[in-house]
Amino acid sequence: MQIPGVPPADLPDLTRAEDRISFIYLERAVIHRDSNAITATDDRGIIHIPAATIGVLLLGPGTSVTHQAIALLADHGATAVWVGERGVRYYAHGRSLAASSRLLIAQATAVSHRDRRLAVARSMYAMRFPGEDTSKLTMQQLRGKEGARVRRTYREHAARTGLPWNQREYDRDDFAAGDPINQALSAAHACLYGIVHAVIVALGAAPGLGFVHTGHERAFVYDIADLYKADITIPVAFDVAASDSADIGADTRRAVRDRVHDGAILTRCVRDIRALLLQPQPTGTIDEDDALRLWDDNDIEIPAGRNYAGGAEDVDF
Known part of the structure; x- marks a missing residue:
């Protein structure tokens, strides 16, 4: 029909x-x-x-x-x-662009195994410290190292723009309660979260299965977004806050849009997610195989769409 x-x-x-x-x-x-x-x-x-x-x-x-x-x-x-x-x-x-569950399975496997999860988390931190060996650092050491990097980034942009900077402080339920720079940071990060969330969903990965962050429906979104804040949203936010904007939310969205208009963030995000979740590194397209199969307890996969009770009529659906 x-x-x-x-x-x-x-x-x-x-x-x-x-x-x-x-x-x-x-x-x-x-x-x-x-x-x-x-x-x-x-x-x-x-x-x-x-x-x-x-x-x-x-x-x-x-x-x-x-x-x-x-x-x-x-x-x-x-x-x-x-x-x-x-x-x-x-x-x-909305829905995913992916027709394959390969990334999702790789993500679930890695996040469920302590050593694999630690390896992915270390890789995420290594992306922020190129040229440095982070392979032997504990999560506590990595968090401290990252915290120092973020504080240094805030101080550098405050000095560059001439804005006073105290700390990252905001009310999730009251956007206007923050000072201009914190408002701009919230708006800029929200745009980045939307972009990253869209890429994760489009690739068929799970937004909630994070490696550094955990326990939240967008834990993996925050994991990936943190890779780009120092390059994109923090400098944009300080620039907007220093411009005496009359509408920080709207001006920040437009500034983030202009910063990522060439699509490079999408390419980078796709590349980084694949690199983190898929080992060894794949080649070719993301959805190489979208065939539906059945899992077997002998660690094999068998064709779906069949009735395995036997007989001539073996098509199940």
Whole structure:
């Protein structure tokens, strides 16, 4: 029987995650579909955004999205993330671009084995200290080393911009309660979390299975985002706070967008996640094999879609 509706795009036809626009934030608009484009309509008019070019669509307050728009995003492997005012709260996200569970299995295996988890955590810290040997450091030593690096980064950018800096302090429930630099940091980090979350979900990994962070639904998001804050969001936040911005949330989002507009963060994020989770390092595309199989207790995999009770009619579904 022919299934009604527009058929989804074939996986080989989809734009790879690292080749897409990092994120697009929309608020107070109606989100709909026009052919293969997402449309956003407000009192200023309509804009068209090709669905295949979107990494993550951040849906802020006042947005109304149609079923057709979400179906189009899903068909093209784009992730929709529902966020709060200024993008600083996360509520929900859409589907994955991946058709294979290879990264997810590798992630679950590594995080469930103490030595493998420690190796991945050490690799994450090693990315922040190029040229230094972190292979023998304990997690306590690594946390202390990272803490000193972050404090030094804050002091350097405070000196560069001439802003007074005390400490990272913010209220999750009251964005405006923080001083300008803390507001800018919160807004910038929220954008980065959205980008990283979208890449993790698009690749088929689990946002909640972290190696350094743990116990939170976005623990792995925070793990990966911490790799890029010193290069992206911290300098952007200090620049915005030093500019006497009248709307720090909006100005910071635009500044982060401009900083990552070339898509390099997506390429870097995809590369780093694969390097951390897959050993030895793979070659080729991310989803090399999307065949559905059944696990066997002899540590093998057998074809799915069959009835193993025997007989002539062995197709199960």
